[in-house]
Amino acid sequence: MKFKKQLALLVLLLVCAGRTKADVLIALGMAVTALGSAAVPEIYCYFRECCNEKWIFFDGGLQADIEGQLFGQHIASSIILNAVTGFMSNSIPKKPLVLSLHGLTGTGKTFASKLIAKSLFRKGMDSGHVHMFSSELHFPHKSQTELYKSQLQHWIRGNVTNCAHSMFIFDEMDKMHPGLIDGIKPFLDYHDKLDGVSYRRAIFIFLSNAGGDILTQTALDFWKAGKKREEIKLKDVETALSLSVFNNKDNGFWHTGLIEKGLVDFFVPFLPLEHSHVVQCVMAEMRAKGRTPDSSIAYEVAGEMSFFPKDERIFSVTGCKAIASRLNFF
Ligand SMILES: *[C@@H]1O[C@H](CO)[C@@H](O)[C@H](O)[C@H]1NC(C)=O
Numbered sequence: 001m002k003f004k005k006q007l008a009l010l011v012l013l014l015v016c017a018g019r020t021k022a023d024v025l026i027a028l029g030m031a032v033t034a035l036g037s038a039a040v041p042e043i044y045c046y047f048r049e050c051c052n053e054k055w056i057f058f059d060g061g062l063q064a065d066i067e068g069q070l071f072g073q074h075i076a077s078s079i080i081l082n083a084v085t086g087f088m089s090n091s092i093p094k095k096p097l098v099l100s101l102h103g104l105t106g107t108g109k110t111f112a113s114k115l116i117a118k119s120l121f122r123k124g125m126d127s128g129h130v131h132m133f134s135s136e137l138h139f140p141h142k143s144q145t146e147l148y149k150s151q152l153q154h155w156i157r158g159n160v161t162n163c164a165h166s167m168f169i170f171d172e173m174d175k176m177h178p179g180l181i182d183g184i185k186p187f188l189d190y191h192d193k194l195d196g197v198s199y200r201r202a203i204f205i206f207l208s209n210a211g212g213d214i215l216t217q218t219a220l221d222f223w224k225a226g227k228k229r230e231e232i233k234l235k236d237v238e239t240a241l242s243l244s245v246f247n248n249k250d251n252g253f254w255h256t257g258l259i260e261k262g263l264v265d266f267f268v269p270f271l272p273l274e275h276s277h278v279v280q281c282v283m284a285e286m287r288a289k290g291r292t293p294d295s296s297i298a299y300e301v302a303g304e305m306s307f308f309p310k311d312e313r314i315f316s317v318t319g320c321k322a323i324a325s326r327l328n329f330f
Helices: 002-017 021-035 037-047 062-069 074-089 109-120 142-162 178-188 212-224 234-247 275-288 295-303 323-327
Strands: 097-103 130-134 167-171 203-208 266-270
Touching: 062 074, 062 109, 074 097, 074 109, 074 234, 074 266, 097 109, 097 212, 097 234, 109 167, 109 203, 109 266, 130 142, 142 178, 178 203, 212 234, 234 266, 275 295, 275 323, 295 323
Parallel strands: 097 203, 097 266, 130 167, 167 203
Antiparallel strands: none
């Protein structure tokens, strides 16, 4: 049977290579006849993304990707790697994985989410199972919060019903209306099932700038004390970070008890990037574009960026954001 299937698939592929639409249809017909209708999903899933292990699997490439592409984030790197690896190797997780990524613009939060998506989904961010929401884009009007909330719940339920391994990324979480965050809360908790749907294999990632100042202050303190950035430990920023997120009345987290209820599994700090990291980003971008990495150009690009604080000028204001477009000028 297995052989028959493979043979049919091969025939199909060969004929597809023959190009005309009619050929493909005939081949499809032949294949279906040969295999019986049970094989239709298999053929379908050969070409188009499905929620199965052919399209979704933890490929073990995350470590290399993080080490080679996420610069200057030793704490975030190890937390993310451990969290995702642990979650994916657990055959029956008790709750969905919930990561809250914190840091200033351009420090790599979105980029890290992309690496996670890439490590699980063959199509990475283009996967139909990865959903990205931005509060200003998707939920712009305060007055519509109730509508957004039911819509969002509907989407999460629908997508997880279709595929348990769905991944949801919420950008600008600190700008999100508390009512909306409240709407997500039930999905993050330790429920076996909610209305017959289990959310335990889903991944939720929250991105926000909240706590960015605290992280900068810590990095600056270390720098001033002549200590290496790599000496900053999670415990040096963890308490301050959760307190700042918790106590900031302007951002949605404060109201919602996401933290109180322990629904966030990991707070992931992204430190402000230094000149050398920006250089690394430019080099990586050149490599990605198929150019030969040229360090003198990289230094030039990095040199044109703004750094803060005013006197010390250590940290990049925009981090590695928009490097690609800057590079186009060189
Ligand atoms: C899945 O989420 C998307 C938004 O990313 C939404 O447009 C779509 O309708 C959802 N699918 C289901 C089945 O609810």
